[in-house]
Amino acid sequence: MTDSTQQVDTHDEAEIKSVILDYVEALDGRDFDRIASVFTDTAELENTFEAYIPGADAFTGVLARGAHAIAESVGGLMGRIDATQHFLGAMWFDLTDDGVRTRTQVIAHHHRGGGHYHTGGTYTDYFVRTKDGWRIRRRELHTVWTTGDASVVSGA
Template sequence: MEQLTTHDRQDIADLLAKYCLALDGRDWAALTQVFTEDAIAEYEGAGTARGLAAITDVVRRALEPLDASQHFLATSLVETGEDGATGRTYLIARHIAYRATGGDSFTVGGTYSDRFVRTPAGWRITHRRLSRVWTEGNPAVLSTPRSTR
């Protein structure tokens, strides 16, 4: 593949942001603008999801019960790959459940390792792996039903 242009890099950066905004906004339909239909996502701690519908189901089940979440991305390196591009991006994801016993916050720090492809609709993620590097707080947050506040 040819070198990535500045425009390609910005489009991929926007794609990464769309993912975070979709998760935190609970806009599951927006994930169609992030992943290919046959994408694979390996979420450490939650298993592997094959296909857009399965990926949507995994993140929906993890996040819908929460009162809030906020995904932050930083340090991202995107490079030309064999069939598109590859990228590694640091993340910090904060999860909040007000009814959780033992504290209402659980934070995960990790790295997304992605493969991107250019489609007629723009860049999409075809493979994602989330590797946890550290956690802080109360892991019970991820299994606490949503509060009624």
């Protein structure tokens, strides 16, 4: 069980923030191969959407397992969009039995042609320390709101 009196030290917190920022920079910079570098080889990426969001079922569930499969999945989805911009908000850090769990607020803007699809939610990341530093072993993206045309992302 996690000791709630312990906190993530400032060095680890800075490194973990850097990994989260690397992901967003790679995503918005369209460097989809680089996305794999923030995940472990056995990582899992899962999306969930609030039930009221139309078409949410198409994006809900485990999208990919493994760093390179995650990069391919995200690249396949985001590669058909002309531009994205992800804004990160508050971040929370909690020690776990095998690493650190973070929760990060995110607002994402997606644009294709004249259309847009904006979303807001939370990344919940489970970090483990590897020989290459902190990496994400599991990411859960929970989307709580959207606005715009979902076909911008779905390609429909």
